[in-house]
Amino acid sequence: MGIATSTLNLAQGKLQVAAPYLIEQTWADYTPEQHAIWSELVTRRMPQLRQHACREYLDGFKQIGLREDQLPNLTEVSALLQPRTGWQSTPVSGFLPADAFFEMLAARMFPTTTWLRSRDSMEYTPEPDIFHDVFGHVPMHAHPVFADFLESYGKICARLTDPQALERMGRLFWFTVEFGLIRQNGEIKVYGSGLISSHGECTRVLAGGCEVKDFNLDAVLNQEFQTSEMQPVLYAVESFDQIYEATKQAEGRLA
Numbered sequence: 001m002g003i004a005t006s007t008l009n010l011a012q013g014k015l016q017v018a019a020p021y022l023i024e025q026t027w028a029d030y031t032p033e034q035h036a037i038w039s040e041l042v043t044r045r046m047p048q049l050r051q052h053a054c055r056e057y058l059d060g061f062k063q064i065g066l067r068e069d070q071l072p073n074l075t076e077v078s079a080l081l082q083p084r085t086g087w088q089s090t091p092v093s094g095f096l097p098a099d100a101f102f103e104m105l106a107a108r109m110f111p112t113t114t115w116l117r118s119r120d121s122m123e124y125t126p127e128p129d130i131f132h133d134v135f136g137h138v139p140m141h142a143h144p145v146f147a148d149f150l151e152s153y154g155k156i157c158a159r160l161t162d163p164q165a166l167e168r169m170g171r172l173f174w175f176t177v178e179f180g181l182i183r184q185n186g187e188i189k190v191y192g193s194g195l196i197s198s199h200g201e202c203t204r205v206l207a208g209g210c211e212v213k214d215f216n217l218d219a220v221l222n223q224e225f226q227t228s229e230m231q232p233v234l235y236a237v238e239s240f241d242q243i244y245e246a247t248k249q250a251e252g253r254l255a
């Protein structure tokens with residue numbers, strides 16, 4: 001039994017509904033072409049992100065050891081991340097049903113896909129790949145408040161059964177984790193994974209191509225969105241404490 005197998009067994013032992021979706025990442029199987037695609041994706045994003053990503057994202061990127069020249073090894077990422085915030089980047093087979101997804105967030109395991117987009121879809125993939133999941137999401141998990149927020153979000157959603165309540169919580173996720181903005185030193189900075197990992201959408205938002213409203217929990221819970229279209233309205237928070245507090249309040253709003 002290799003190290004990866006025992007890590008997989010350990011993770012499976014902590015989960016119930018999500019256990020069947022866990023896989024191993026066979027890092028050695030990535031081809032030179034795939035490492036080159038990763039490198040191109042990261043190299044293309046970094047100049048804009050160094051200027052316009054929030055500082056917590058940029059700190060996290062370094063802290064979890066992401067590199068421009070090769071795909072991340074999730075065991076190594078988790079080994080750097082876990083001592084900081086208890087989060088792991090846990091390989092899964094693909095899209096997870098909601099209950100499995102929430103169970104993993106509640107256990108501080110981020111469901112992470114291991115496949116990488118091909119050269120003909122550098123800008124957009126309908127389903128998340130390792131570039132969206134690791135480059136887009138995981139650096140934020142090194143920040144203690146964001147880490148607490150995301151676990152709390154998973155725990156609250158895991159307790160919900162009403163489809164309407166889940167839909168409203170889905171909007172909270174969308175307008176924070178996926179497409180969130182934050183004000184820092186008088187400027188709008190990006191932290192949402194959909195903006196971090198998409199050059200086109202991020203450029204459009206920074207150029208004023210969408211309305212930016214101050215974050216408001218009730219407004220977000222009521223704001224419908226389309227996953228496949230550019231976002232017409234996004235929300236900016238003042239701090240990550242704000243989304244942590246909002247998530248706790250959200251549970252009361254849904255009862």
Ligand SMILES: [Fe+2]
Nearest residue numbers: 128178193194
């Ligand atoms: Fe995402």
